[in-house]
Amino acid sequence: MSRAGIVSDPLRFASEGRSLTGKLALKGNKRLADVLSGEQGEVGYTLLGEIGRDDKPYFRLFLNGAMNLQCQRCLGPMVWELDQVSLFQLVRPGAEIPEEELEIDEFDAIEATPDFDVIALVEDEVLLAVPFAPRHESCDAPRPQGGVEKESPFAALAKLRKNSGAQGV
Numbered sequence: 001m002s003r004a005g006i007v008s009d010p011l012r013f014a015s016e017g018r019s020l021t022g023k024l025a026l027k028g029n030k031r032l033a034d035v036l037s038g039e040q041g042e043v044g045y046t047l048l049g050e051i052g053r054d055d056k057p058y059f060r061l062f063l064n065g066a067m068n069l070q071c072q073r074c075l076g077p078m079v080w081e082l083d084q085v086s087l088f089q090l091v092r093p094g095a096e097i098p099e100e101e102l103e104i105d106e107f108d109a110i111e112a113t114p115d116f117d118v119i120a121l122v123e124d125e126v127l128l129a130v131p132f133a134p135r136h137e138s139c140d141a142p143r144p145q146g147g148v149e150k151e152s153p154f155a156a157l158a159k160l161r162k163n164s165g166a167q168g169v
């Protein structure tokens with residue numbers, strides 16, 4: 001491979017059972033900056049080319065990494081661990097994707113375009129995988145109304161009024 005993250009001939013890559021491993025640094029990544037909280041970390045990827053039992057060419061993409069998200073309950077930082085495998089059936093550029101294949105959940109169909117951009121595929125997969133409303137397994141929301149330990153500001157205000165009333169004029 002002369003260029004990082006590029007597969008020059010995807011169909012050949014699959015038929016020869018080749019593999020490509022790399023890392024996508026999150027620092028400076030504009031596409032992922034919108035969904036992540038902070039630029040620390042990286043996503044490791046391994047792309048395997050293979051011919052399926054149906055004699056069709058496939059890409060199998062392994063992703064793993066730890067990214068920072070913002071918890072939507074306590075609004076604190078949280079680490080989100082990504083560890084997934086995706087399967088893609090390669091379709092010749094311009095060829096029609098058979099409808100029945102679109103209904104199979106096990107894989108997506110992608111065009112086997114020359115100089116295939118693996119980084120863009122990794123980014124697509126991360127964007128799809130990021131939870132919509134990430135939350136810590138257990139944490140407390142910052143409640144303005146207060147809980148058991150904390151007195152509500154309204155109660156405190158009421159007390160203050162009562163006190164000032166008691167002091168009288």
Ligand SMILES: [Zn+2]
Pocket residue numbers: 071072073074075076135136138139140
């Ligand atoms: Zn939280």
